[in-house]
Amino acid sequence: MSEQQVYVRFSEEADAAELTAMYKRNREFFDKFSPSSLEKHYSEDHQLQKIIKSKADRIEDRKYSFVVCHKEDGRIIGSIDLSFVVRGPLQSCMIGYSLDQAYNGKGYMTEAVKQVVRYAFDELKFHRIVGEASPRNPGSIRVLEKAGFHKEGISRSNVKINGKWEDHQVLAIINPSEDI
Template sequence: MSEKPVYVRFPEEADAEQLTAMYKRNREFFEKFSPNSSEEYYTEEHQLQTIIKSKADREEDRRYAFVICHKEDDRIIGSIGLILVMRGPLQSCMIGYSLDQAYNGKGYTTEAVKQVVRYAFEELKFHRIVGEVSPRNPASIRVLENAGFLKEGISRSNLKINGVWEDHQVLAIINPSGDI
């Protein structure tokens, strides 16, 4: 089996500077498909506080944030997370991700999604993971499909992006181990 070009890990306080730089570099690109972030989001202090909060979220089984790192130089090239954690009879969550535009089209996001899905199913014991993607972003839909997600339908007028309510393609993957 060939060496994976990327790996995921939980963010650490020391990552705040690198994360801030990546988000600033890609702001225009990311905001095409995601709700606009405040100016504060693009500050190192905000990223540091987000990293600190992510540890508590993880400990309380609310949210799981990861950074995507390029194996060659350990540089942070993206972020990926499991949000909207629902336990009880649902045992589900939603996945979201962003990758530095300079690294797009190389299969890195698909690999990161596969790693996080494996963690979600094997370690966290989720039954189902959902992804929602703008139909205007076919590359992101392909990422999920290549990671084993199946299209389920369209969530109409789902998310306000740049002042416009947009539809989203809903995709999901079910834990192959069945009952948990």
């Protein structure tokens, strides 16, 4: 992909309705690979409260929440979070993401993940970012690999999805800068 087709930005209160619509459209798809969300996750008010909380989390260096926007029309097509922020000797976090199923297979999430990783390394000065994906979701594993993550192993029985404990492939990327 020579020119970026997507961009990422922090979520804003005005995004609540569009995020809610995206999650509702993709609920069945997302629920296959993610811990089941409570019904309230699919309400606009809940999304608004999450966005408001995300601002405080960002200020307090706990979590960073981004939306993925299609460059052509500015439409929100996904979300990415950097969570489980640990400072001190670890300087690490975990990346997680969701992409509207209609946009799968076009390289959009790989590009968005690369943008967030650059921000995490250059601006937030993380040393290491971990991502996990279900082995049943090879597309998600490919996103991380194409973004420069390397497989580290399998976390056995670590995430409960639809009432069943599932294994997850663990991948990580290390900040190439030695100035950290």
